[in-house]
Amino acid sequence: MGYFVIVVELIAWLVALAAFHILAVYMLEKSQELIQFWKQRLFKKQARKELKALVPIGFCVGPFFVYKRSILCDLISNAIDYSLTLVFVTR
Numbered sequence: 353m354g355y356f357v358i359v360v361e362l363i364a365w366l367v368a369l370a371a372f373h374i375l376a377v378y379m380l381e382k383s384q385e386l387i388q389f390w391k392q393r394l395f396k397k398q399a400r401k402e403l404k405a406l407v408p409i410g411f412c413v414g415p416f417f418v419y420k421r422s423i424l425c426d427l428i429s430n431a432i433d434y435s436l437t438l439v440f441v442t443r
Contacts, residue, residue: 355439362435366428373424376411
């Protein structure tokens with residue numbers, strides 16, 4: 353019964369992580385598109401300098417890294433690894 357609860361919680365966590373990943377990547381891509389759109393339309397030097405200061409919107413994960421498309425595989429891999437370790441250690 354205990355392992356079933358762990359597996360169900362792991363699946364729920366992975367579904368929530370996947371949903372967050374979809375939203376975070378969508379937001380990052382749309383902000384990059386917006387910056388590219390304005391780069392093509394600005395001709396004044398001052399406006400181009402101000403645009404260079406903009407960065408795409410992203411979620412910071414503590415002081416470590418910004419959430420990107422490639423992070424999902426690493427997070428799922430770590431979650432499965434730690435969950436299996438927990439199951440084997442408690443056995």
